Amino acid sequence: MDFDITPILDAEQLLDKAFGKASKKTKEGNTELERKKRTASAKLNSIAHTIEDTIGRYEEEFPTLEILPKFYFDIIDIIIGIDELKKSLGSMNWAKRRVKRTMMEAAREVVSKEDPDEIERVRKKAYARADSFLDQVDEELKFLDEARKKLNSLPDIRPEHPTVAVAGYPNVGKSELVSKISSGKPKVAEYPFTTKEVGIGHFYLGYQKCQLLDTPGILDRPKDERNEIEMQAVKALESLADVIIFMYDPTETCGYLMEKQEGLYGEVEEDMEDIEIIEVENKMDIDQSETERTKISALEGSNLEVLKEKIKDILSEKYPIEKIKEDDLEYLTDQKGATYDPLSDFED
Ligand SMILES: Nc1nc2c(ncn2[C@@H]2O[C@H](COP(=O)(O)OP(=O)(O)O)[C@@H](O)[C@H]2O)c(=O)[nH]1
Numbered sequence: 001m002d003f004d005i006t007p008i009l010d011a012e013q014l015l016d017k018a019f020g021k022a023s024k025k026t027k028e029g030n031t032e033l034e035r036k037k038r039t040a041s042a043k044l045n046s047i048a049h050t051i052e053d054t055i056g057r058y059e060e061e062f063p064t065l066e067i068l069p070k071f072y073f074d075i076i077d078i079i080i081g082i083d084e085l086k087k088s089l090g091s092m093n094w095a096k097r098r099v100k101r102t103m104m105e106a107a108r109e110v111v112s113k114e115d116p117d118e119i120e121r122v123r124k125k126a127y128a129r130a131d132s133f134l135d136q137v138d139e140e141l142k143f144l145d146e147a148r149k150k151l152n153s154l155p156d157i158r159p160e161h162p163t164v165a166v167a168g169y170p171n172v173g174k175s176e177l178v179s180k181i182s183s184g185k186p187k188v189a190e191y192p193f194t195t196k197e198v199g200i201g202h203f204y205l206g207y208q209k210c211q212l213l214d215t216p217g218i219l220d221r222p223k224d225e226r227n228e229i230e231m232q233a234v235k236a237l238e239s240l241a242d243v244i245i246f247m248y249d250p251t252e253t254c255g256y257l258m259e260k261q262e263g264l265y266g267e268v269e270e271d272m273e274d275i276e277i278i279e280v281e282n283k284m285d286i287d288q289s290e291t292e293r294t295k296i297s298a299l300e301g302s303n304l305e306v307l308k309e310k311i312k313d314i315l316s317e318k319y320p321i322e323k324i325k326e327d328d329l330e331y332l333t334d335q336k337g338a339t340y341d342p343l344s345d346f347e348d
């Protein structure tokens, strides 16, 4: 999802906007009194509409929490707080409705007055009340503007696409794999809960677009080294990932003994209870072990097709990945052996 929420004005800015527009409203009338009535009424209506439209747009642009994919719900809870977000959206809606009602009532009252001073008094009182309602939600408006900045900066991860996450200790070759398997250059994104950058790549199985995620700071170290937020992030990832590639470096040039790497595997397996894990040993160009695990070299790109087949086998149970014929494969493959991205011209 790619959020693009417009900046949210605080109370003062909203009032400036609404009062400013209203100040330009004037109406004609057969008598001076009628002109004053109609002008005051038009100003009050204008304020009601400006506030309703502006706040209404904010409400529309924020995601509907009830239908949000679980991954985003979890992420928003981590970086913003679902309860605070709900409360702030509720307050903003309250202010919108109060301002509208106050303006409408005042507009009606103005029409019934026969004294120009009375008309001004009613109008001014309504302005003061609008000011007060919006002032009461100023903090919430400011909170929502911070929230929308966080949402807008989230990397564009699509929960509807099959997702593969790569786990394993630092330096085993996760980023290298993401970049070698991806059909384009992986995007680098920042999540507020990890100091390290997350690599996001895409590849195609048949016509099915799949996401590939590097997960630094989350599944690259033992539990007892993860903080509370990283634990929550692991939960969020669990609702997103369909397959985990757990990468070992049997050469141990990454700096972690195989015994430690196997220990981490055990923890990832526990955390990602319902998710299938493919165990992969990287750096086969340097050395290979005797185990049954899939051997690859991310650096040299060796055996990546074998790995992709394994991913496909798991994913095809959940997603409609059609079996493509050899002919099609040839057509889809360019000289370098990279899979042609058939949908690249139709990027969403
Ligand atoms: N020889 C060899 N080196 C590799 C291979 N894959 C990654 N590396 C190297 O291992 C180091 C760490 O790789 P990186 O992808 O950054 O690991 P990450 O921390 O798990 O993301 C880099 O210097 C890579 O060039 C491989 O298949 N063979």
Ligand SMILES: [Mg+2]
Binding pocket: 171, 174, 175, 176, 214, 216
């Ligand atoms: Mg990395």
